[in-house]
Amino acid sequence: MSVRLRRRYKQNKQPATNVHDHISPHAMNNFHQIMKRTGESDDILHRSFTFPTTNTKATLIYVDGTVDSQAVEKILSRAKFYSSKNDESYQSYFNEVGTTKLHTSIPGILPELLSGHVVIFIDGETSAYSVSLLKMSERTITEPLTETVIRGPREGFIESLRVNTSLVRRRLADEKLRFEPRTIGSRTKTKINIAYIEGIADESLLTELRQRLDRIETDSILEDGNIEELIQDATYTPFPTVYSSERPDTVTSHLLEGKTAIFVDGSPFVLIVPALFVQFFHNAEDHTQRADIASLVRLLRFGAAFIALLAPSLYIAITTFHQELIPTRLLGNLAAQSEGTPFPTFIEAVLMEITFEILREAGIRMPQPVGQAVSIVGAIVIGQAAVQAGIFSAAVVIVVSLTAIASFVFPSYSMASPFRILRFGFMGLAASFGLLGISVGFTAMLLHLSSLKSFGIPYMSDLSPFVYSDQKDALIRLPKWMMKERPKTTDHQDVERQHTRKPSPDR
Amino acid sequence: MLMKRLSSGLLVILSVLLLSGCWDRWELNELSIITGMAIDKSDENYELTMQSINPAEIASQEIGNGYAQSFNTTEIAPTIHESLRKHVNKSPRRAFISHLQVLVISEEVAREGITNILDFFYRDHEVRSDFFVLVAKDDQRAKEIMGIVTPLENVPSQNMFDSLQYGARSYGGTRIVTLDDLYQDATAPGIEPSLMGVTVVGDLEEGQERSNAEKNTPSTTLLMEGLAIFRNNALVGWLNQDQSKGLNYITGDIRDSVGSFTCPNSQEDEFALESFKERTKYDVRIVNHKPIIDLTVDIGAHISEVNCKDLDLSKEENFYLIQEQAEQEFVATLQETVKEAKAHQADIVGFGQMIHRKHPTVWEQLEDNWAEEFPNVEVTYEVNINITDTGNIINSFSEDD
Amino acid sequence: MRTIAQVSPRSYGFLVFYATCSTALLGLSTSLTSFLHQDAWIIPVVASLLGAGVVFLYTVLARWYPISTIYEMNDQIFGKPIGTVFSLLFLSLPVFHFPAITSYSVTFIQNYTLPSTPFIVIAAIGIGIIAFGIFSGIEPIARTAELCFVFFIVPLLFLIFTTSPLIDIGFLQPYFTSSMFDMTEAFSIFLGNVISNVVIQLTVFPKYLAKKKAGERALWTGYALGCLTLTIITFLCIAVLSPELVAVDHYPAFTLAQEINAAGFLQRVEATITVVWFICIYFNLVLYFHCIIIALKHFLKLTSVRTLIPAIALLLVYLADYYFNNIAEERSFYQYVSVPHSITVGTLLPILMVTVGIIKRKKHQAPLYPAYPDEATVYKLHHSKETKSSKQI
Structure with missing residues (x-):
C-alpha cells in the first residue's frame, strides 16, 4: 500500500483554516464533528474503547460494510495489551492490523474513512490514525459475459480494482509492470490505476495519458465509460478510440505489446490505449486456437463487418438503381417477390432494420425468460407474418437477417455500434444515389477513419500506414514462433520479443 | 456553436436525402423487364414489339395465376427510342431493356439496312451490348416470332437465347452474334456482318396458343437456321x-x-x-x-x-x-x-x-x-x-x- | 506537435498512382485510338518512358527545394514578382481542369447510372466529399489512398484477368502503320493528359513528405504503376473491343468492363468496376483542390485555409455546372485547350524552372543534383522556414 503515498489530494494543498478542521484532543468531539459533516449518516459507526495500561480513551470510526469487521474486533480486543506511550508505537501497533497513516486534519481523514479505512481518534492526541481495512462485499471471479471463448481462460474482471490488478499481476510477474494510482472525481473519488510495462510502453504515450487524466475535472467517475469519454482523442465520431476488455489475458497481452491499461475501481472493464481499428476485430480466442483457423476467422470477421455495414444499402442500390447487375433469372425471382409489396425497398429495409433494432434492445434489457418470448414474437413478426401478409418482400427479410447475424460477429460490442449507426446512413445514401451514394459514403468513412488518432497513433495503423511486419497479428494471425517482434506501431523500445525458433523435432 | 454546426449539418444531409429521393430510383415492381425485342417495318415507321417477362409467373417459388409468362406489346413510331418509351402506353410499367437477350429484326428491315438500329442500341446507356441479334427468315414478321409459345421455355426470347447459346456449344450450326460483334463487323474495314436467321416451323396460329406448350409434339416450334449475309449493312442473301x-x-x-x-x-x-x-x-x-x-x-x-x-x-x-x-x-x-x-x-x-x-x-x-x-x-x-x-x-x- | 503534415512514402505512392491514372484510365484509349487505330497501345509504352524525363525534372526541383511547394519554388527560382506570374500560370492548371474533370466524371455517372439526377446534385456530393478530404488534411487523404488500394486493385485485376482471355490479336494487326504525324499528335495527348498532370504532385512532394528520399521513390513507383495500368487498359480495350469500337466509344474502359464474364455467373458487374475510376478521379480531383488551397495559402499568406474550403467548393460546383454547354464543347476543350495548356504547365514550365535554376546554381556553385537532407535537417528547415527560405537559392 506504499504506492498510496503518491496520491495527491486537492484538500491537502489548502491549509486547514477552519477551527473545526483541527483534530480535537477529545476523541468523541472528533466523532461528533465527523457525524456533523456526514449529516449523521446511518452507516457510520463508532466504537469507543480504552487502552487499559494508560487509561486513554479512544474512538474508532468506520463505515459499516466497507471494512473487515473481524479486523475491527482485533483492534479492540488487543487494545488491552498495548503498553507503550509514544506516538510511534500507536502507529506500529495499528500497523500490525492494517496499513496505518497519520492525519492531522478532519478533511484529510474523511476520504479515507469513506473508502474503507478505520479512523481512530485517541484522547490527548491532535492527530488521528487511519487503518486500511478495506473489505467490501465483492462478486466472485466469473466468466466474462462479453468476450466468451471456447478455449482459453475463463476469468473475467470484477468490480474491485485490487482484484483486477491482481489478476493481471498473476499473469505478468514482471518487475517492470507498473500500477500508477490516480483518484479522479471530486465526489466519487474513484480510484484508478494506470498499468504499463516500463521499458516497453512508449514514454510519450504515458505522459500524454497522464496529462489527459489529470485534465479531468469532474465530480464523478462511475465506471470506465466515463473515463473513456473524457480522455478519447476524437469526440465527434461513432468509432471507439479506446479499447475496453473484460479479460485479464487480453489486457496482459496488450500490455506486452506496449500499450497502457486503465483500471477503474467499480468497473469490470479495463480500458486499453492506444486502440487501433484492427484491434477491435481481434479476440482472445485468436491466440488460443491454431493460427490457420484464427486467421480465417479474422478474415471472416472483416467480411462480416462489410456485410453488417453495407448489405442492406447494397441491396437497395442494386434493386432500385442498378437492376442490370442482377442476373436475369434472379431478377425475375426478385421482381416476383416485390410484386404487390406496397412500400419502396428503402422504406421496407429501414422498417425491418428498425424492427430488428427494437427486438435486439428488448432482448438485451428484458429478464431472460421474457427475452425468449420477445425473440419468438420477433421471429414470427419479422420472419413469417410480414412476408405472408405481403407487406415486406422475402428478399428484404433475408438481407436484414443476414445483416443482423453479421453484426453479432463483432468480437467487440463497442465496434458493432458505429456499424449499426452508419448502416442507416448508407441506406439513405443508397436510396438517393445508388452505388454512387455508397461509394461517396464509404470514402467519407475512410477519410474519417484515416483522420482519427488514438493517443497520437493513427487509428487505421497496420492497414494505413501499412506496416508490413505488423501484419503478423493484424488482418490475420501467424503462429507465435513467427512473431519475433512486438508491433512497431505501439512499441519502439524493447522490440525483440522472443528467440524461439520454429518448432521442429530435430532441435 | 456545436449545436449550430450539428443542426446545420443535419439540415444539409436531410435536405439532400429528402430532395433527391427518387430521380433515378425504379422499384422492381415499377419496371417491366424486357428480354426480347422485335423490329418490323410498318409503312415508313418502325414497329417495335417488346417482350417483357411476367415475374409472378416465371419465379420458381411463387404460385402464379397460370397466366402467360411473357407479355408482348407493339408500338409504332418513326424512331426506335420513341416506340420504346411509348411502350408504357400499353403496359403499366416502364420498359427496362438492360436485360435484353434477343433482338429479332425482320428481313424487310434488314434489307433496308441496320445502321439506324445499331446507332440507337449503341447510343442508349441502358442497353448492354451482349444480347444476340437475329433476322426473321422466310418473310416471317419478327413480331410473330416473339409470340410462339414452346414447351420447356415458355418465354420465346429466352428460348431463342438458350437455343443459340447451347447450339453454338454443341452443334456449331448457329452463329452467336452479339451487338458488339455486329458493330465490329459493320464498321471494321474488309468484313461484312452476318446474322443468324430464325423462323417458325409449323402453324403460326397454333404456335401463339398456350396449348402449343402443353403438347408432347408441339405443332409449332422456332427454328434457328441459316445466316443472313449483309453488304453495306443491308441484307442481301442467306447461307444455308x-x-x-x-x-x-x-x-x-x-x-x-x-x-x-x-x-x-x-x-x-x-x-x-x-x-x-x-x-x-x-x-x-x-x-x-x-x-x-x-x-x-x-x-x-x-x-x-x-x-x-x-x-x-x-x-x-x-x-x-x-x-x-x-x-x-x-x-x-x-x-x-x-x-x-x-x-x-x-x-x-x-x-x-x-x-x-x-x-x-x-x-x-x-x-x-x-x-x-x-x-x-x-x-x-x-x-x-x-x-x-x-x-x-x-x-x-x-x-x- | 509537428505542424507540417507527415505523409508516409507508401501512402504517397498510391496517391501518385491514382492521380496518374485519373480520367485517362476511362477515356484515354478513345483519343489515342481515334488517331492511331490499332497502333494506339504503343503510345502509353513509349510515352511513359519518354515522360520519365519530365518526372525527372520534378525530382530535380524537389532535390533543390526539399521543403517547398511549386509556388515557393517559383518564387525562389524567378524571384518574387516573376515567380508569382509563373505560380499563377501553374494555378491555372487545377483551376481549368478541376471543373472540366468534374464535368466529365459527372457526365459519365449520369450516362450510366443516374440519368435523371441533376448534374449539380451529383457534382455537389462529389465535390462535397473532395472538400471533406481537404478538410481532413493531406495526411488523412494519403492514408485513405492507401486504404482504398484494396478496393482499387481487386476490381482492376479482376477486370484485367477476366477480359484478357477475350484478347484477339487480330485487332492489333497490321502493326505500325500509322503516320509519324498521327503518332506525334497522339503522343502530345498522352504528354498533356497523363505525364504533365503529374506536375500537381509538386504541391505535395517534397514538402509534405517526412522522408524525402523515399518520397521520390514513391513518386517514381506511382508514376510507373499508373503508366503500366494505362498501357494495360489501352491494350485490352483495343485487343478486346476492336479499334473501330474504341474510337467511337466515349468510355471505352467501361465498355471493356461490360465484357466481363467470369465462369458464366460473374457478369454484368461493370457498375462495381466503376469504383476503380471513382477512386482514380477522386484522388486526382483532391490533389487539384489541394493545389488551389495551397495556392491561396501561398498568395494570401494565410496560416489556415480551412474556413475557405466550403466557399471554394461551392464555387467549384457552380463552375463545373456551367463549364461546358454540351459534349461537343467539352471535346474541343480537351483537344484544343487541355492538351496545350497541360503541356505548357506540366512540361515547359518545369523545363524553364530547371534551366533558370541550373544557371543560378552554377553561378552559386551549388550542386546540380543534391542529395536530400536527412530527417533531422528537414525538421529544422521546416521550422525555421520563414527566416531561411529567402536566403535559399
Missing part, C-alpha cells in the same frame, strides 16, 4: 445450315460440332465425326499484285457414328481413308460457303480484313472497290482432320459377328 457451319469453321467460331460424311468405301453409307479443338489459320500471299488467301483449318475429331460396311477401323490405313474423305468434304463445304458469299459480293468471311492485317499497303488499293474485287480473290483451302478416337467401340456391329 451447312454453309453457316462452313463460315464458322473459317472464322474459327466453333467449339464443338458433329458432321456427317460419306464412307470412303461406299457412296450410300455415312459416318459421323464429332469435332473439337478447331483452329483456323490464314495467310495472305501477294502474287502478281493479287492477294491469295491460304486457309488452314486444323480439326481434332472423334468418330462418333459409323454406318460404313466392311470398314475395319482397327487398321491404321482406314483411319487415313476416313480422314481424307472427311477432309475433302470439308473443303467442299468451305468452298461452298465462300462461293455463296462471293455470289452476293458480301465479304462476310473477312478476307478484306485478312489482307488489311497482313498487307496494309495492298489493302489501301483494294479498299475502295472491295465489293467488286472480293469475288476475284483466290482462296486455297487446307483442312487437316486428326481423328484420335473411335468412341467406346472400335468397329461397327456387322452381320458377321
